[in-house]
Amino acid sequence: MSEPLEFYFDFSSPYGYLAAERIDELAAKYGRKVKWRPVLLGVIFKATGAAPLTTVPLKGDYAKLDFVRSARFMGIPYNPPSRFPLPTQMAARAYYWLHDRDCAMARAFAKAVYRAFFVEDRDVSDPEVVLAIAAAVGADCAAVAEAVESLEIKERLKAEVAAALDKGVFGSPFILCDGEPFMGADRLPQLEARLAGKAF
Amino acid sequence: MSEPLEFYFDFSSPYGYLAAERIDELAAKYGRKVKWRPVLLGVIFKATGAAPLTTVPLKGDYAKLDFVRSARFMGIPYNPPSRFPLPTQMAARAYYWLHDRDCAMARAFAKAVYRAFFVEDRDVSDPEVVLAIAAAVGADCAAVAEAVESLEIKERLKAEVAAALDKGVFGSPFILCDGEPFMGADRLPQLEARLAGKAF
Numbered sequence: 560m561s562e563p564l565e566f567y568f569d570f571s572s573p574y575g576y577l578a579a580e581r582i583d584e585l586a587a588k589y590g591r592k593v594k595w596r597p598v599l600l601g602v603i604f605k606a607t608g609a610a611p612l613t614t615v616p617l618k619g620d621y622a623k624l625d626f627v628r629s630a631r632f633m634g635i636p637y638n639p640p641s642r643f644p645l646p647t648q649m650a651a652r653a654y655y656w657l658h659d660r661d662c663a664m665a666r667a668f669a670k671a672v673y674r675a676f677f678v679e680d681r682d683v684s685d686p687e688v689v690l691a692i693a694a695a696v697g698a699d700c701a702a703v704a705e706a707v708e709s710l711e712i713k714e715r716l717k718a719e720v721a722a723a724l725d726k727g728v729f730g731s732p733f734i735l736c737d738g739e740p741f742m743g744a745d746r747l748p749q750l751e752a753r754l755a756g757k758a759f
Numbered sequence: 760m761s762e763p764l765e766f767y768f769d770f771s772s773p774y775g776y777l778a779a780e781r782i783d784e785l786a787a788k789y790g791r792k793v794k795w796r797p798v799l800l801g802v803i804f805k806a807t808g809a810a811p812l813t814t815v816p817l818k819g820d821y822a823k824l825d826f827v828r829s830a831r832f833m834g835i836p837y838n839p840p841s842r843f844p845l846p847t848q849m850a851a852r853a854y855y856w857l858h859d860r861d862c863a864m865a866r867a868f869a870k871a872v873y874r875a876f877f878v879e880d881r882d883v884s885d886p887e888v889v890l891a892i893a894a895a896v897g898a899d900c901a902a903v904a905e906a907v908e909s910l911e912i913k914e915r916l917k918a919e920v921a922a923a924l925d926k927g928v929f930g931s932p933f934i935l936c937d938g939e940p941f942m943g944a945d946r947l948p949q950l951e952a953r954l955a956g957k958a959f
Contacts, residue, residue, distance in 0.1 A: 606816075607815065607816045607817050607818065608815070608816060609815065609818070615807065615808070615809065615929075616806075616807045616808060616929070617807050617924075617927050617928075617929035618807065618809070618929045618930070620927070621927065621929065621940055621942055624940070625942070625946075628949060628959075629949070631959040632948075632949050632952060632959050634959075724817075727817050727820070727821065728817075729815075729816070729817035729818045729821065730818070740821055740824070742821055742825070743945075745943075745945045745946075746825075746945075748832075748948075749828060749829070749832050752832060759828075759831040759832050759834075
């Protein structure tokens, strides 16, 4: 019995968005499921000493160009957000709360958050926007509003990020396939070759 | 008339090696030539504040795995060197000196340095090894030995690295195609799509 792939991402990560648009379909092609695990890159970068891509001299400007080009290359709609990067703990907390109640709804929510951010240019750090997206996928808006402020869900998100770090997650997207790490939307071809059982 | 691609790389960069094994063939397929420009990542990282990949927590271990896997995925021989990374100014100086005298010989030298490092596990920071490789591609060994210690060639290499930084080069491999930057061996598919004139 094949284990699900583990898909780690930050809601503010353009490459995470690109992988999110492809990962379920790719896994399903090889009879695999995917666990989605939003994390907070800010916390992870503090632990590893890394800096957000777009703040690095030269690399930052290149990254902005590469986000757009990579999206086009993969055939995925992408509009550079006017506010970027954004804090994503509100979206991540809502995700985990939904996930524990309705996994399919949480998945739909995650995809909708990414599209809101990277296609519709909505401010997904705004709690009102997060709640509106939750409502649009059928969630109980009042319950989500209460949940995202609870100590329980804050601790849950902290634990998820700590667990990701323990597994070696240092960026977004980061995919574990039978324990093997694949970092970046640009590693999906290698992941696919692995899933297809190609010798390489 | 199409301009040549500009291919920037450090002789100690595994992804640079992978690109070096493919770039000429790829460019030729679309009627393009390639200018090879070795640089010193140490100097570039000092300017941009970046750290060598393998020294970054978590990312470093992943990178070592990804070098091997990416080489296999691309069908390129790769043996993790026992000494890594290595200083590469000696090889880069020899390259530019050869380049100004015999471009084809310099190209053969560059490919041979990369294979010596990443296939044969030779210490390409050792001047004796650099000279042996130069001799093997037909260079005048004594002349190269003298040249790599000359002020002129040291200044030439400094100027090349400074010029690369001015063009936005922040890593290896870094390819400019009609002014458009492509960073990483994993961007060769996007470069090829661009050269093929695909709309994306």
